[in-house]
Amino acid sequence: MNKNPVRDLNSDIDHVLIDETALEMRIQEMAAEITADYEGIEDLLLICVLKGGYIFLSDLSRAIERPHAIDFMGISSYGSGTRSSGAVQIIMDLKEPIVGRHVLIVEDIIDSGRTLDYMRRNLLARSPASLRICTLLNKPSRREIDVHVEYIGFNIPDEFVVGYGLDFDEIYRNLPYIAVLKPEVFAHLQA
Numbered sequence: 117m118n119k120n121p122v123r124d125l126n127s128d129i130d131h132v133l134i135d136e137t138a139l140e141m142r143i144q145e146m147a148a149e150i151t152a153d154y155e156g157i158e159d160l161l162l163i164c165v166l167k168g169g170y171i172f173l174s175d176l177s178r179a180i181e182r183p184h185a186i187d188f189m190g191i192s193s194y195g196s197g198t199r200s201s202g203a204v205q206i207i208m209d210l211k212e213p214i215v216g217r218h219v220l221i222v223e224d225i226i227d228s229g230r231t232l233d234y235m236r237r238n239l240l241a242r243s244p245a246s247l248r249i250c251t252l253l254n255k256p257s258r259r260e261i262d263v264h265v266e267y268i269g270f271n272i273p274d275e276f277v278v279g280y281g282l283d284f285d286e287i288y289r290n291l292p293y294i295a296v297l298k299p300e301v302f303a304h305l306q307a
């Protein structure tokens with residue numbers, strides 16, 4: 117349930133970090149790289165990390181010029197605040213086995229690295245033919261666990277961002293750009 121149904125999303129924004137045009141251009145570039153790298157591969161499977169990855173997956177998938185399947189995995193590592201709780205949990209598992217398949221994880225953002233480190237180890241144990249990671253955003257300054265990421269859209273500073281799938285307290289995912297919220301928004305929602 118939207119706790120603030122009359123909230124004006126745009127007036128909560130302090131500044132836009134990555135606008136729609138920049139997102140679109142970079143995602144086209146990433147998709148072209150993936151299309152080239154997976155030449156000749158028949159069994160490509162994109163695994164979207166829910167919830168934050170859903171918009172990125174939808175744009176990336178349409179720009180990749182290779183046949184591929186998609187599946188979803190629900191992972192939870194955050195409470196309702198802006199810092200990871202550190203405990204990663206699978207809240208919805210894949211529909212299909214991935215043994216022998218070429219898997220590309222599609223994630224919104226890598227922060228501490230805990231989520232993707234957990235996912236990489238969990239999925240590797242299921243014997244895929246290959247496993248790579250594609251993230252739209254990367255906060256290198258916040259890394260606690262070193263995770264190898266093959267495709268990175270944008271490196272961003274240590275600021276909490278929303279939009280294009282990313283939320284604060286489940287809101288703002290539908291903004292078409294990546295933005296930083298006004299400080300008072302955190303105070304308001306966490307009160």
Ligand code: IMP
Nearest residue numbers: 168200226227228229230231276277282
């Ligand atoms: P990690 O496990 O610390 O790498 O965190 C990864 C997850 O935390 C991401 O998949 C996001 O769901 C969430 N997250 C990290 N930073 C942000 C942010 O700036 N805005 C919104 N969600 C974030």
Ligand code: MG
Nearest residue numbers: 165168224225
């Ligand atoms: Mg995520």
